[in-house]
Amino acid sequence: MLRKSFAVMALVLLSACSGDPEPREPAPSPSASPTATPPDMPELANEESDEGAFGFATHFIESMNYSVNSGVTEPLTALSSKSCESCRSYIETIQSDAQHGTTVRGFRWTIANGSVDNDGAVDLRIDADEYEIREFGDADWSRVESARYELGLSLKYGSSGWTVMEMYLPEASE
Secondary structure, X not given: OOXXXXXXXXXXXXXXXXXXXXXXXOOOOOOOOOOOOOOOOOHHHHOOOHHHHHHHHHHHHHHHHHHHHHXXXXXXXXXXXXXXXXXXXXXXXXXXXXXXXXXXXXOOEEEEEEEEOOOOEEEEEEEEXXXXXXXXXXXXXXXXXXXXXXXXXXXXXXXOEEEXXXXXXXXXXX
16 A cells, blocks of 8 residues: 555664764755745755755755655655665655555654764664655645654765665664
């Protein structure tokens, strides 16, 4: 069933290790609407620094919001490495659902907090707003409850800036 495919995608990402880095709070999002246009890359997200990595991760999440609501995946594809299997799986789910007439409205992940480690890993705590999904053009809308997720992004900085190399579920901290 497609109903919760976007929320479930966060839960099926591969697990990986994480360090014990310093927590960070995200900057407020400049856009009130997650669906209007693709988000612009903030200047900070181009810096090769912990702050730049966190800014890029925030931009990636905003791009996910846009892609899920619009069915347009080019922004996510541009931010993801071709070798990122979890990215490709998430993008393919969005594309498949859009091709099969699934409509999503109100999908929004917001970063509650996060941390960056020395290896370019960004571990995020995501607050997912309640949203609605319609699996076919004339089907009834279904509501998906709000939730909290843990999501990790393995990033690499190169000549074009940051790239997501892998999405994963961070290990639970004790």
